[in-house]
Amino acid sequence: MVWLKEKEIEMEIPMNKVKLMNGKQAIVRNLIEGFGFGSTEFHVLRASNVILPEWIHLYVRQQTVLDEAARHFTGAVGQQRVPQDFLANIKIPLPPITIQKEIADYLQYRLTRVEEAKQAVKAELEAAKSLKQAYLREVFGTADDTDSGITPIMPNPKKGKSEQSASSFKSAILTSDTVKLGDMCEIKDGTHFSPKNLSEGDYKYITAKNIKEYRLDFSKLTYVSAKDHKEIFSRCPVSLGDVLYIKDGATAGIACENTLDEEFSLLSSVALLKPNKKIVTSTYIVYFLNSGIGRKLMLDQVDGGAITRLTLTKISNSKIPLPPLAVQKEIADYLQAKFTTVDTLVLALTEKKKAIDDLPQAFLREVFSIADDTD
Numbered sequence: 001m002v003w004l005k006e007k008e009i010e011m012e013i014p015m016n017k018v019k020l021m022n023g024k025q026a027i028v029r030n031l032i033e034g035f036g037f038g039s040t041e042f043h044v045l046r047a048s049n050v051i052l053p054e055w056i057h058l059y060v061r062q063q064t065v066l067d068e069a070a071r072h073f074t075g076a077v078g079q080q081r082v083p084q085d086f087l088a089n090i091k092i093p094l095p096p097i098t099i100q101k102e103i104a105d106y107l108q109y110r111l112t113r114v115e116e117a118k119q120a121v122k123a124e125l126e127a128a129k130s131l132k133q134a135y136l137r138e139v140f141g142t143a144d145d146t147d148s149g150i151t152p153i154m155p156n157p158k159k160g161k162s163e164q165s166a167s168s169f170k171s172a173i174l175t176s177d178t179v180k181l182g183d184m185c186e187i188k189d190g191t192h193f194s195p196k197n198l199s200e201g202d203y204k205y206i207t208a209k210n211i212k213e214y215r216l217d218f219s220k221l222t223y224v225s226a227k228d229h230k231e232i233f234s235r236c237p238v239s240l241g242d243v244l245y246i247k248d249g250a251t252a253g254i255a256c257e258n259t260l261d262e263e264f265s266l267l268s269s270v271a272l273l274k275p276n277k278k279i280v281t282s283t284y285i286v287y288f289l290n291s292g293i294g295r296k297l298m299l300d301q302v303d304g305g306a307i308t309r310l311t312l313t314k315i316s317n318s319k320i321p322l323p324p325l326a327v328q329k330e331i332a333d334y335l336q337a338k339f340t341t342v343d344t345l346v347l348a349l350t351e352k353k354k355a356i357d358d359l360p361q362a363f364l365r366e367v368f369s370i371a372d373d374t375d
Contacts, residue, residue, distance in 0.1 A: 136291035138166035182316030190266030195228035203229035243273035284328035
C-alpha cells in the first residue's frame with residue numbers, strides 16, 4: 001500500500017492497470033485530511049509544471065490509447081496488466097499550458113452535456129421499455145381490480161381492431177370465468193436428467209436461458225445427440241405454437257410461444273403448455289402469464305429455497321380468466337400492435353443512446369488529432 005500526501009497527489013491520475021478493469025482513470029483531489037492510498041493495481045501519472053492533469057486524463061481516455069495498452073498486456077490470463085513502460089513511452093502533444101486549459105475546459109463542457117444527454121435518453125429508454133407492462137395492465141388489470149366494481153363493457157365484434165379499447169378488454173376479462181390451466185392445456189416439462197451438452201449436434205437443447213419474454217433466444221444455444229433427443233422428445237414433444245414457460249430458477253415466470261417448426265429437446269426447468277385450440281390461444285396465455293397480474297399469480301406459489309420452483313401440479317391448478325376465443329384473438333391483435341410500436345420506439349432510442357455513447361470518443365479524436373497536427 002502506498003501513502004501519499006495531498007500536495008504530492010493533487011494532480012495525479014490513477015489508472016487501473018489490471019486487464020479486467022483497465023482504462024478507468026480519475027484525477028485525485030480533495031483527500032480527507034490530506035492523505036489517501038491506493039492499491040498496486042494502479043499506475044499513477046503525476047503532472048509536471050508544463051502539463052495539466054486534465055490534459056493527461058483526457059488524452060489517456062482515448063480509445064486508441066486504451067486499445068494500444070491492451071496490445072501491451074503482460075502477465076497471466078485473468079491478471080493481465082498494462083506495463084509501466086508503456087505509459088512512460090507514450091508521446092503526448094504538448095501545446096502551451098494556456099491552450100491545454102482552454103481545450104480541457106471545452107472538452108469538459110462538451111462531455112458534461114453528453115453525460116446529461118445520456119441520462120435523459122436512459123430515462124426515455126427505461127420508460128419505453130415499461131410500456132409493454134403498462135399495456136398489459138390496461139388489458140388484464142391488477143390484483144385490486146377484481147373488487148373494483150367495474151361495469152362490464154364487452155368488446156363489440158362489429159368494431160374494427162383499432163376501435164376496440166383496452167378498457168373493454170379488461171372488462172371482458174374481469175367478467176370471464178376463471179379456468180385451470182390444466183383444463184385448457186396439456187402440461188409437461190422437459191428432461192430431468194442432464195444430457196451431454198454439445199456446441200454442435202443433431203438437435204437444439206432449449207433451457208431457461210433460451211426463453212425470453214415473447215421470444216426464443218439462440219445466442220447461447222447448445223445441442224444434444226440424436227440418441228438423447230429421442231428419449232427426451234418422447235416424453236415432452238414440443239410443437240410449433242406451444243407455450244414454453246420457465247418454472248424453475250431466477251427467471252421463473254417468463255413465457256413465450258414456440259416459433260421453431262422442428263423437433264428440439266427441452267430441459268425440466270421449462271414447462272410445456274399445449275393449449276386446447278378450441279378454447280384458448282397460445283398467444284393469449286403468453287400475454288397473460290407475462291403480465292404483472294399473471295406473474296404474481298404464479299410466482300406467489302413458488303417452492304424451494306436457493307432455487308425457486310413451480311411444480312407442474314401448481315401450474316395446472318392455477319386459474320386464469322378465459323374470455324371467448326374471439327375476444328382472446330382481439331386482445332392478441334391489440335397488444336401485438338401496441339408492442340410493435342414499443343419495439344420500434346425502443347430500437348430508435350437504443351440507436352440514439354449508442355450515438356450519444358460514441359460522442360466522447362469523437363470529441364477526443366477531434367481535439368487530439370488537431371493537437372497532433374500542430375505539435
